[in-house]
Amino acid sequence: MGGLARVAFGILSVMQTLSSFVGGAWVEGTGTPVELHDPTTEEPIAACDSTGIDFRAVVEHARTTGGPALRALSFPQRGQLLKRLSAALHEQREELIEVATRNGGCTRGDAKFDIDGATSTLAAYAYFARDLGEQAHLTDGAPLPLGRTPRFSGQHVWVPRTGVAVHINAFNFPSWGMLEKMACALLAGVPVIEKPGTSTALIAWRVARIIAESEVLPEGAFQFVCGSVGDLLEHLDAQDCLAFTGSAATGEKLKGNANLVRRNTRVNIEADSLNAAILAPDADAESETYGLFLANIALDMTQKTGQKCTAVRRILVPADRVQAVRDDLVAELGRVRVGDPGERETRMGPLSSRAQFEDVRAGIGRLAEVADVACGGAEPPHAPGWFVSPTLLVAREPDAEILHAEEVFGPVATILPYSGRADEAAEIASRGGGGLVVSVYADDPDWTESAVRGLAPWHGRVWIGSERTAGQSLPPGMVLPGMVHGGPGRAGGGEELGGLRGLEFYMQRTALQGFLGFLEGRFGAPAAETAETAEATGSA
Numbered sequence: 315m316g317g318l319a320r321v322a323f324g325i326l327s328v329m330q331t332l333s334s335f336v337g338g339a340w341v342e343g344t345g346t347p348v349e350l351h352d353p354t355t356e357e358p359i360a361a362c363d364s365t366g367i368d369f370r371a372v373v374e375h376a377r378t379t380g381g382p383a384l385r386a387l388s389f390p391q392r393g394q395l396l397k398r399l400s401a402a403l404h405e406q407r408e409e410l411i412e413v414a415t416r417n418g419g420c421t422r423g424d425a426k427f428d429i430d431g432a433t434s435t436l437a438a439y440a441y442f443a444r445d446l447g448e449q450a451h452l453t454d455g456a457p458l459p460l461g462r463t464p465r466f467s468g469q470h471v472w473v474p475r476t477g478v479a480v481h482i483n484a485f486n487f488p489s490w491g492m493l494e495k496m497a498c499a500l501l502a503g504v505p506v507i508e509k510p511g512t513s514t515a516l517i518a519w520r521v522a523r524i525i526a527e528s529e530v531l532p533e534g535a536f537q538f539v540c541g542s543v544g545d546l547l548e549h550l551d552a553q554d555c556l557a558f559t560g561s562a563a564t565g566e567k568l569k570g571n572a573n574l575v576r577r578n579t580r581v582n583i584e585a586d587s588l589n590a591a592i593l594a595p596d597a598d599a600e601s602e603t604y605g606l607f608l609a610n611i612a613l614d615m616t617q618k619t620g621q622k623c624t625a626v627r628r629i630l631v632p633a634d635r636v637q638a639v640r641d642d643l644v645a646e647l648g649r650v651r652v653g654d655p656g657e658r659e660t661r662m663g664p665l666s667s668r669a670q671f672e673d674v675r676a677g678i679g680r681l682a683e684v685a686d687v688a689c690g691g692a693e694p695p696h697a698p699g700w701f702v703s704p705t706l707l708v709a710r711e712p713d714a715e716i717l718h719a720e721e722v723f724g725p726v727a728t729i730l731p732y733s734g735r736a737d738e739a740a741e742i743a744s745r746g747g748g749g750l751v752v753s754v755y756a757d758d759p760d761w762t763e764s765a766v767r768g769l770a771p772w773h774g775r776v777w778i779g780s781e782r783t784a785g786q787s788l789p790p791g792m793v794l795p796g797m798v799h800g801g802p803g804r805a806g807g808g809e810e811l812g813g814l815r816g817l818e819f820y821m822q823r824t825a826l827q828g829f830l831g832f833l834e835g836r837f838g839a840p841a842a843e844t845a846e847t848a849e850a851t852g853s854a
């Protein structure tokens with residue numbers, strides 16, 4: 315399999331040692347390196363290790379060199395840095411796609427999803443920054459009169475925190491995951507220390523090399539740790555923050571870190587999620603809404619081999635339509651060609667590591683105890699390589715806890731029957747304990763409103779598909795810079811992106827109280843005053 319595609323990887327033919335970028339230099343570890351693999355061939359292709367790095371010095375470098383340099387710039391100037399970074403990465407797009415295929419098992423489409431996601435998020439934040447003005451703060455709301463007259467008023471402002479942002483990222487989006495966090499932190503004026511997931515760190519390392527070589531960012535604004543973060547978290551303090559993306563289990567461990575708890579260091583957790591898709595009874599088999607439902611589920615299950623935090627895991631279908639939906643989805647998934655991601659016809663590549671491969675196969679086995687396998691299953695379709703087939707199951711025991719609790723992180727989803735009532739669908743979806751996104755396919759506005767009201771408290775995002783948006787909507791698995799990403803409960807309880815909302819995590823909201831004239835003049839209240847307010851405030 316894949317002879318032609320393998321030959322194309324000339325530049326990656328030697329085993330690469332991945333270093334860390336700390337204190338302005340590339341540093342190799344002094345311990346035993348961890349090997350990274352090509353998941354298509356299982357060959358080792360790189361190794362990384364961070365042993366010996368002085369993490370106290372790394373944190374200090376960010377705080378004393380990177381932070382002041384960033385804060386000396388205005389928001390639009392920092393936005394320009396993001397724009398230049400986006401361009402520098404886009405220039406190397408073809409090479410990054412090649413690396414993502416080799417280290418991540420990504421098809422060209424999957425690699426573009428990650429890499430273009432990164433560059434477009436940087437560009438979006440550069441755009442959000444353009445009208446923010448030259449001042450060193452952002453205002454939050456209008457001045458609020460607090461005294462007998464507006465002369466004594468209050469104004470909420472956001473100011474950059476003076477610490478460092480540590481970003482611990484998941485393996486599945488080595489480019490986008492890192493850059494979407496960086497965009498918000500750097501625009502807020504906070505330096506970053508990035509740690510990628512190790513199994514796909516070759517991609518993140520290439521991105522880091524491009525960032526460092528571009529010399530766009532001020533010294534100390536960007537550091538990159540390839541391997542373990544050692545005792546890094548023990549050096550964080552009250553002005554620092556940790557943003558983590560990964561499994562719920564690791565998130566729980568990091569959130570409980572005694573030093574972070576003691577110092578009240580800000581922590582944002584983006585964890586896993588049993589995302590649901592819900593088919594309403596009125597979306598009949600002939601409707602465009604049903605066509606959208608089938609197409610999105612097939613895409614969502616197989617894009618990035620189902621290794622997306624937003625991928626659908628539970629498909630809620632009115633009980634009398636389970637068999638028909640099962641047959642239609644099996645037909646859709648049967649058209650997905652699984653194989654070498656370097657080959658043009660391939661629609662789905664392998665899982666990105668042996669550990670993931672073993673976890674997914676074991677997870678399918680556990681789901682199969684309470685659900686029937688409609689297609690796919692735990693048997694690998696190819697060898698060598700960490701391949702699984704798109705796997706659809708139909709619940710035999712829809713109330714079994716495992717269906718609502720275990721995220722099988724691959725191209726795997728289960729159909730569950732429900733009565734067709736919107737409130738029941740919302741209740742079943744909420745058994746996931748809190749999700750990143752839920753998608754609803756419905757045309758009846760009353761049914762849809764009822765579903766949305768039940769779903770919204772449990773989900774960071776509710777995606778509504780209908781015939782009015784068919785052909786125009788982006789799929790539910792796509793995270794957009796202008797909309798918040800995150801979810802309550804099991805999904806981590808965090809929130810990222812959402813336009814300028816994404817900056818708030820890196821800034822301090824402070825309530826200023828004082829003379830309105832001073833607040834308006836120095837802290838961003840509108841400059842133009844009417845004669846009436848000038849007299850009332852005494853600033854005339």
Ligand code: NAP
Nearest residue numbers: 483484485510511512513559560561564584585586587623
């Ligand atoms: P993971 O095993 O939890 O690892 C996530 C990151 O944490 C990696 O960089 C990992 O480093 C690091 N890590 C693990 N243990 C650590 C510790 N004790 N101290 C400090 N860092 C530690 O998750 P993953 O397998 O990479 O990612 C898959 C999971 O992420 C899935 O469950 C998926 O749903 C979730 N995810 C969520 C989102 C979201 O936005 N909510 C996005 C993407 C993925 P090493 O790789 O070196 O172990």
